[in-house]
Amino acid sequence: MAQPGFIRNFSSEGEIPPNRLCIVSAAADFQVALATGADAMFAGVTEQGTDDHLRIDVVLTQSAPVEFGEELVAGTPVVADAEGKAVAFDVANFVGATELYVAGWVMEDGAAGTIGDVFLNPHLVANIPSA
Incomplete structure (x- = not known):
C-alpha cells in the first residue's frame, strides 16, 4: 500500500487519468x-x-500507485509510455539520446494494467552512449 508523501494541487494542460505519471509543464507555473x-x-x-476545472492532485514524493503499461519486476527503474503508464527504462531504447528522465523504481511485481507502487525518485539520465 502506497504511503504518499507530499501532495500538491496543480492546474493541468488537459485531462489526465488517475494513477498516471505526469510531467512539469513548460506552459505555465504550477501546471502539469x-x-x-x-x-x-x-x-x-x-x-x-x-x-x-482541470485541477489535479499530484503525489510528488515517496511512493504512489501507478498503472503499469507492461509486466514489471520490483526494482525496475521506470519511465512513462505514451499514456502515462509506467514502463521499464531500457537504455537500449534511448541510444544517442542526450537527456532522459527516470520517474523512479517499481516496488512490486505486476502485469500490464496492475496498479502498483512506484517509489518516486525523478532524476535526469544524460548522455546515453551510442552503440
Whole structure:
C-alpha cells in the first residue's frame, strides 16, 4: 500500500487519468501535463485524475500507485509510455539520446494494467552512449 508523501494541487494542460505519471509543464507555473515518454522532468503521479476545472492532485514524493503499461519486476527503474503508464527504462531504447528522465523504481511485481507502487525518485539520465 502506497504511503504518499507530499501532495500538491496543480492546474493541468488537459485531462489526465488517475494513477498516471505526469510531467512539469513548460506552459505555465504550477501546471502539469500527462507524461508521454522520458523527455521531460517528472512531477509525480496523479491520484484521482483531473476534475471538471482541470485541477489535479499530484503525489510528488515517496511512493504512489501507478498503472503499469507492461509486466514489471520490483526494482525496475521506470519511465512513462505514451499514456502515462509506467514502463521499464531500457537504455537500449534511448541510444544517442542526450537527456532522459527516470520517474523512479517499481516496488512490486505486476502485469500490464496492475496498479502498483512506484517509489518516486525523478532524476535526469544524460548522455546515453551510442552503440
